[in-house]
Amino acid sequence: xxxIRPHEISVPAPQPDDxxxxxxxxxxxxxxxxxxxxxxxKIDGPECRIEIFEPWVQALEGIEKFERVxxxxxxxxxxxxxxxQNPDHSEGTSGTFALRxxxxxxxxxxxxxxxxxxxxxxxxxxxxxxxxxxxxxxxxPDRCTFTPKTPPAS
Amino acid sequence: xxxIRPHEISVPAPQPDDxxxxxxxxxxxxxxxxxxxxxxxKIDGPECRIEIFEPWVQALEGIEKFERVxxxxxxxxxxxxxxxQNPDHSEGTSGTFALRxxxxxxxxxxxxxxxxxxxxxxxxxxxxxxxxxxxxxxxxPDRCTFTPKTPPAS
Numbered sequence: 221x222x223x224i225r226p227h228e229i230s231v232p233a234p235q236p237d238d239x240x241x242x243x244x245x246x247x248x249x250x251x252x253x254x255x256x257x258x259x260x261x262k263i264d265g266p267e268c269r270i271e272i273f274e275p276w277v278q279a280l281e282g283i284e285k286f287e288r289v290x291x292x293x294x295x296x297x298x299x300x301x302x303x304x305q306n307p308d309h310s311e312g313t314s315g316t317f318a319l320r321x322x323x324x325x326x327x328x329x330x331x332x333x334x335x336x337x338x339x340x341x342x343x344x345x346x347x348x349x350x351x352x353x354x355x356x357x358x359x360x361p362d363r364c365t366f367t368p369k370t371p372p373a374s
Numbered sequence: 375x376x377x378i379r380p381h382e383i384s385v386p387a388p389q390p391d392d393x394x395x396x397x398x399x400x401x402x403x404x405x406x407x408x409x410x411x412x413x414x415x416k417i418d419g420p421e422c423r424i425e426i427f428e429p430w431v432q433a434l435e436g437i438e439k440f441e442r443v444x445x446x447x448x449x450x451x452x453x454x455x456x457x458x459q460n461p462d463h464s465e466g467t468s469g470t471f472a473l474r475x476x477x478x479x480x481x482x483x484x485x486x487x488x489x490x491x492x493x494x495x496x497x498x499x500x501x502x503x504x505x506x507x508x509x510x511x512x513x514x515p516d517r518c519t520f521t522p523k524t525p526p527a528s
Contacts, residue, residue, distance in 0.1 A: 231429035238397040238509065239448050241480050242390035260517065275385035276479060279457040281469030289471075292482060294393050303433040315435030317443075317513040325430060326395050326511045328446060330484055355392065357480045359471040363414065 227313050229304035233325060236300070245272040245356035247293055252352050254297070259309065260320070261349035263334050270343040270356060277341045280359075284338045288362035291348065294355040295327035329354075332362050381467050383458035387479060390454070399426040399510035401447055406506050408451070413463065414474070415503035417488050424497040424510060431495045434513075438492045442516035445502065448509040449481035483508075486516050 224230060248269040251257045258265065270291065272280060283289065302323050306313045316324050333345035343359075378384060402423040405411045412419065424445065426434060437443065456477050460467045470478050487499035497513075 229432065231432075233429070234396055236394040236396035239395040239450070240390040241393040241395065242388055242454075243392040244479050275387070276457060276471075278383065278385075279470035279479075280472070281458065281467075282472030283469060286472065290484065292480070292484070296393070300396075303430060304435065313435075315437060316433035317430075318434070318436030318440065318515060320514050320517065324512060324514075325398050325433075326446070328482070328512055330444065330446070330514075330517075332517070358478060358482055360474050360478075360484075361472060363474065363486070 224302070225306045227304070227306045228302055230301045231303050233301040236326070241294065241357055243273070243294065243355040243357065244276045245270060247348065247350055247354040247356055249348055249350060249352045249354070254351060257351060258349045261331050261333065261347040263347045265346050265348065267336060267344050267346055268348045270345060270359070272341045280338060283335070283343070283359065283361070286335060286361045288332050289335050289343070289345065290360045290362050291331050291333050291345070291356070292358035293329045293350055294357055295322040295329050296355060297351070298322040298324070298327040300325050300327060328357065378456070379460045381458070381460045382456055384455040385457050387455040390480070395448065395511055397427070397448065397509040397511065398430045399424060401502065401504055401508040401510055403502055403504060403506045403508070408505060411505060412503045415485050415487065415501040417501045419500050419502065421490060421498050421500055422502045424499060424513070426495045434492060437489070437497070437513065437515070440489060440515045442486050443489050443497070443499065444514045444516050445485050445487050445499070445510070446512040447483045447504055448511055449476040449483050450509060451505070452476040452478070452481040454479050454481060482511065
C-alpha cells in the first residue's frame, strides 16, 4: 500500500463486498515499477500484450475488426481509502473523483488502446499505461469506433 | 438472469472472487425496464442524477471543473457466462469482447457523460444509458478532457 502524502485525507472505507470480479487475463507491459509507468498511455506508445485466460478466448471472436479497444484492468497495488489526494505532478489537492489516479475506492483503470493484432489468445496493443502483470477485467470495442472497420459478414 | 438466444454459447464461468467491489453510489435514470434503455447514451439525452454515498462525497472536490466525466457502473442484472452472443440489433453472432453488451464476465458499463451541475452529493449529467437504480462503481474525469475547463486555484 502506498504512503499517504501531506494534506491527503483518508476515510474508514467499508469492506468491499457488494460485487465480485473474476480476472479474465493479464497485461504484459515494459513497466515493472510504478515510477516507470507513463501517466497516460499514448496511442503510439510501445507494443504491449494482453493475454486472455480460458474459458474466455472464444469471446475474442470479431474483435480484430476494431481499430481501438477499451481495456479495463484492476489496479491491485492501490490503496482504496483516500478522498482527497495530493498528486506529485499537480499543484494543490483534488478529490479522488476529479483525478484519474490509481488510488480510488474501486481501483479500476480504463484506457483506449490501439489494436495492432490478435494472435490466438493474445492481443497486441499500443496505448497502455499500466504495470507489467496487471490483471485484466474487461475488453470492449471503443465507443467512438463502435462501428467495425469492415462490415461483418452477413 | 436473461435467457440465452439461439446460437449463443455459454461457458462454465469460474466463481468470481479475484477482487471485490464496493458500491459508491446509485444512478437515477428515467428507464425502469431494459427495453426502454437506449443502446448507447447520447450527450444530449435526458438529465440523470448520480447520487454519491458517504464517505465518498468529499472525493467530488474539483469535479465541477470538468465538462465530461467517465462513469463506471455495475450491470447487476446481467448474466456473466456468455462467450458468443446473438444481439437483437445486429446480424449474426459476435464474441462478447467484440460487443458493448451488458452481458460479460465482469458486467461493468462505462460511459462518458456531460456534467451539467454538482448539487451536494449529487451530480446532474446527460449521456447515460443504464437502468434506474444501477449501482455506481467509479467516476473519473474523461481522459479526452483531462485538462480542467478552468485552471485550478493555486
